[in-house]
Amino acid sequence: MTDLPAGTDDPHSTDGPAVPAVLAPVGGWRTATVAGIDHPTAHGVRLRLDVPDRVDHLPGQHYVLRLTAPDGYTATRSYSIASAPSDPLLELFVEVLPDGEVSGFLDEVVEPGDELEVRGPIGGWFVWTGERQAVAIGAGSGVVPLVSMLRHARDVGRTDALTLVTGARTLADLPYADEFRAAGAHLVLSREDHDGRPAGRLAAADLAGLLTGAERGFVCGSAGFAETASVLLADLGMDVQQIRVERFGPTS
């Protein structure tokens, strides 16, 4: 178990967004070595990285990954951390996008033993350290930071404090589906019936009864999903100041 700074989750202002009292440390650029790489879903690649002098992260934080071509051209992208702070390796899960420059490279080219430049952890806002009762809703690659939260909840014996709602098109598309199912996460599949829930997008009915006692909401996914889920939480009565949102990816 890694020690986390105390009070990170505690807001110190009452009239603005709750800004964590303790800042997440940001490490410098590190050369990580790929310890493992696999393809758990049809469009997903999981990387296990050995990061020298790694700075402990908080569940929900992300890293940036920088690729450099021989002519000096670089591509930098952000990736949420899937691993728990206690994990000796850093785990990322990347959804492979059509014509994605970085996700395509990670999918097609990277092998164990390769070196990748990374920097992190980053972000002190979208974090859950186990102190508060929370509902976390993610879809697609937006479930990645929820994996870190879940693993951390298990480490500190706080799985009862975390309610998870995870979405994807089908069960086969959901990253970490087995781990989420074993943890009792509520699965929302838009194109497949599941456990008596008919196929369909996230709706108020999916969240009914899940918000009792929840002090904070976390929402992560594409811009469209994040908008829907955060508005649902607010409409169901959650204090908007307690809803923390992470949006990935382009929208027009």
Added chain:
Amino acid sequence: MAITRGFTGRRRTDPRLPPGQYDVGRDFPVLTAEVTPRINLDRWTMTVDGLVANPITWTWNEIRSLTPSTYRGDIHCVTTWSKLDTWFGGVSVDELFAASGVLPTATHVLATSTTGYTTNLPLDDIRGGKAWLVWTHEDKPLPTEHGGPIRLLVPHLYFWKSAKWITRLTLLDHDERGFWERNGYHDHGDPWTEERYSGD
């Protein structure tokens, strides 16, 4: 900088792109840490206060009656996307400052949104034709998820400095870090020198 084995890169840089940025084309990504607020324009106000001769509060109608001013050019987000040759319409921050009378002791500005989001800027980065309050994007009303009805626009810095849902600019004689700046991001945020994270 270490070369990544097997990486050649699919996209090549346009000279308008700062280092490490890529062109999103027609997209306009949304990156916000909060719930998109619903703003009632009848009640929305814009205030300039702090180290000014006259603190002033404008209503929505009042702000829209100021001299129109347009920005046309590029914007850059710290998450590495840039949007080239886009345009926004509104009013220059210089006009608000002229009306309020910035005191000589002022050195910094803290921008505050209706959601409580804050961001800090050195005064010289927000005056002299460098910053606007905008309510149109490419001739259409600025969408809520992009900070509408009205946001700050400081296009020469990373876009988190362009506070969405702006409601207040406070002139200070010291630097006071805002939301992202307290959460690991750089105090200043110049895309051309890649001032992304604190410590850069």
